[in-house]
Amino acid sequence: MRDGESSVLDQFRQGNLDAFETLFHLHQRTIYGWILRIVRNPAAAEDVTVETFWRIHRAHARFQPARGFEAWARSIATHAALDWLRAHRHECETPLEPVQEPHAPASSDPALSAEIRQRTAQAFGRLPPRLRIAAVLAVVEERPHKEVAEALGISVAAVKLRVFRALRLLRKDLQQQGITP
Amino acid sequence: MNAHDEDRIKQLLRQALPPVLDAEPGHDLWPAVLRKLDARPASPPWFDWALAGGLIAFAAFAPSSIPVLLYYL
Numbered sequence: 001m002r003d004g005e006s007s008v009l010d011q012f013r014q015g016n017l018d019a020f021e022t023l024f025h026l027h028q029r030t031i032y033g034w035i036l037r038i039v040r041n042p043a044a045a046e047d048v049t050v051e052t053f054w055r056i057h058r059a060h061a062r063f064q065p066a067r068g069f070e071a072w073a074r075s076i077a078t079h080a081a082l083d084w085l086r087a088h089r090h091e092c093e094t095p096l097e098p099v100q101e102p103h104a105p106a107s108s109d110p111a112l113s114a115e116i117r118q119r120t121a122q123a124f125g126r127l128p129p130r131l132r133i134a135a136v137l138a139v140v141e142e143r144p145h146k147e148v149a150e151a152l153g154i155s156v157a158a159v160k161l162r163v164f165r166a167l168r169l170l171r172k173d174l175q176q177q178g179i180t181p
Numbered sequence: 182m183n184a185h186d187e188d189r190i191k192q193l194l195r196q197a198l199p200p201v202l203d204a205e206p207g208h209d210l211w212p213a214v215l216r217k218l219d220a221r222p223a224s225p226p227w228f229d230w231a232l233a234g235g236l237i238a239f240a241a242f243a244p245s246s247i248p249v250l251l252y253y254l
Contacts, residue, residue, distance in 0.1 A: 028206065028210060028211075029204075029205045029206070032204060033201065036201055037200075042204075045204075046206050049206065050213045053210075058226075117197040120196075120197035136198065139195065140194060140195055140199075141200050141201070142200070164187075167182065167187055167191065168182050170194065171186065171190050
């Protein structure tokens, strides 16, 4: 780690607001992107990003520089996003807005009808938030299980189990609607 | 659910929820963070108080545990 960065982290740990601002501007985009992947709503992602950095500031004395700022911040962001999903669970059960990003790939299969995609998104929104987070990060975003485990504060085996349960529940929900994946 | 079913449902999910590859907030969020810091002065969260209360209650019922608790503080 560079001396300058190490110094900023030490100052942040002591509660220095300028150091916190430096870290905020270094990591704002990364943390926002991580949260957006989970909540899939740009306005909500901005609110949760603000909440995340507020929590980060509140917890500055507990920060351990050896762990690295980004992984620590991502863990706090994941829990803030989980709180948001729990608080807005009923909204998430309504059709999810597709996240339109300029570099998102056109990966949709034209043979798959828009209705099936929408029903799948709706069914996914009905899953328990803790299963949804694991599935969206590991399956949709294809993040490594280890990274997801660190962000959620659980083991890799627990991530795999949550993903499996999420997929099984999703399949069951779709089958009840007459959709056979 | 076998491996084939799992792959199919994963594929369906990826098509229903396209991945987010590059994203940034529409504006700088620092002013909003500052407003939140001003509005909500930092204080110990409720679960810290609950933990402290639980430890005190535990120590009151089992005084012999006090040295062990002090050791881990």
